[in-house]
Structure formats: structure tokens, C-alpha cells
Amino acid sequence: xxDAPAERRQRxxxxxxxxxxxxxxGEADRLxxxxxxxxxxxxxxxxxxxxxxxxxxxxxELFTHSTLLVAKGRTWDLVTQAETVxxxxxxxxxxxxxxxxYYVAELLDGFTQEQDTHxxxxxxxRETLARLAASREETLALAARFYDLHLLALAGYQPQLFTCxxxxxxxxxxxxxxxxxxxxxxxxxxxxGRIGAEPLPLPLFKALRFVQTRDWEQVAQLNLSPxxxxxxxRLLHGYMVYQLERNVxxxxxxxxxxxxxxxxxxxx
Numbered sequence: 001x002x003d004a005p006a007e008r009r010q011r012x013x014x015x016x017x018x019x020x021x022x023x024x025x026g027e028a029d030r031l032x033x034x035x036x037x038x039x040x041x042x043x044x045x046x047x048x049x050x051x052x053x054x055x056x057x058x059x060x061e062l063f064t065h066s067t068l069l070v071a072k073g074r075t076w077d078l079v080t081q082a083e084t085v086x087x088x089x090x091x092x093x094x095x096x097x098x099x100x101x102y103y104v105a106e107l108l109d110g111f112t113q114e115q116d117t118h119x120x121x122x123x124x125x126r127e128t129l130a131r132l133a134a135s136r137e138e139t140l141a142l143a144a145r146f147y148d149l150h151l152l153a154l155a156g157y158q159p160q161l162f163t164c165x166x167x168x169x170x171x172x173x174x175x176x177x178x179x180x181x182x183x184x185x186x187x188x189x190x191x192x193g194r195i196g197a198e199p200l201p202l203p204l205f206k207a208l209r210f211v212q213t214r215d216w217e218q219v220a221q222l223n224l225s226p227x228x229x230x231x232x233x234r235l236l237h238g239y240m241v242y243q244l245e246r247n248v249x250x251x252x253x254x255x256x257x258x259x260x261x262x263x264x265x266x267x268x
Contacts, residue, residue: 020105037122045076056082090133099254111155160184
């Protein structure tokens, strides 16, 4: 009796996936970098998805949450079927939201290796894209900072914010110091004059700890000044770049788009 049906089942697997990035391959195909709950990050080949008549094309758009049927291949596994679970359509209707989605996807891509399973990162990605699609524009930056700190924690790079990284003493609500190289906050005794440590104003210190430890529903209620938002972003961006050992290209693009939106809003 032929074992063909059993062999075919072994060659196929079904998975949920969110498309992080893509690049054209050949005349009509695309290589898709996706993140999945059970297989981690994968690079899959979407054959023919650039053809106008492709049935799969709309289901493997950037940042789309889909269910995929995948066949194992020699170089890349092949997407044979795709069905959208959630399109997060607002992420493609607003350039500002699109820019935030690129930022989120680039960070996750940078902090993960292929086939490194991490269900908690999958949940964080899915929840963050939903927030970026549904939140008011004024809340998008805060959603990104929440993502930054929680992704760092899941990747094993959580900055130490409650005890001094040098002496392990509990940090007091005063002007402490932040050290990217040492991975967190230094008390005044060990931070003042230390090379690479910058003063951490109390409002910024409190915002960092609040966003790191509270759930999104509480964080979403924060009303941070534009200056404090900018300082929070600057500090976390520097920390991310140091841990990744490379720049985050989408961050600069995001800042440009945000400035353009703000300029349009200010114009009478």
C-alpha cells in the first residue's frame, strides 16, 4: 500500500503568521519573513503572489495576520494556501501608522532568530499591531514605548530600573543615572561622574518604571508631555541600538513622518 498520503501530511503544516517583511524574488514570487506562535520566525516562499490573479496575494500583505498552509521545501518552505485572520487595515491607510508597524516589525526581526519559538512575543506582536490600528494618533508613541520595554524583557535585555546595577541597592525617587552599557540605572553614588552614565530626571525615571511594570490599560491613561515622550523615546532607542548592535532604520523614517504630520496639524 502506498504511503503517499501520510508522506504528504508530514510535508504540510498549518500555522498562524504575521508578515514582518518581504522582498521580491524571481519574476512573480516573494520571500516572506513571518512570525508565528509555534515555529517562531520563518522565511517562506510565496510563489506567484505578485501576479495580479494570485488568490494568496491579499492574505500575505505586510503586517497581516493570516492562517497559512505551508509545504516543506529544500531551500524555503512554500506557502500553498493563505487566509486572513485580521488585516489591521488602518495600518495601511495611514502613513504614520504604517511607519509604527514597520518599526515594530523591524525590532522583532532584529531580536529573534529563525525558528526560535516564543509564544509571548507572538502575543505582544499581535496585541501591538491591534493597538496601532485602533488607538488614537496621540497614543501611538506610548504604544510603541510599551512595546519597546516589553519586547526587551522577553528578549532578555530588560533594563534594570528598581535596583542600582552597581550596588544592588533599591533606587530612591531622586535624580539617578542611566547607563546603556551597564544595562540600567545607577544610584547617585555610583552614577555621578561615571563614563557613559547620563542623569535620569525623576519624571523620566517614573515613566520608565510605570511603562515597564503596568498593563497596557493603565499605561494608555498616561498623559506625558511631548518633551517627556521625546526623552523616553531617545533613551530607549539608544538602548535598543546598543543591544542590537546596529541602527534601527525604521526609527529615523518614523520620526520624519511624525514631524510631517505635526507640521500639517499646526498649519492653519
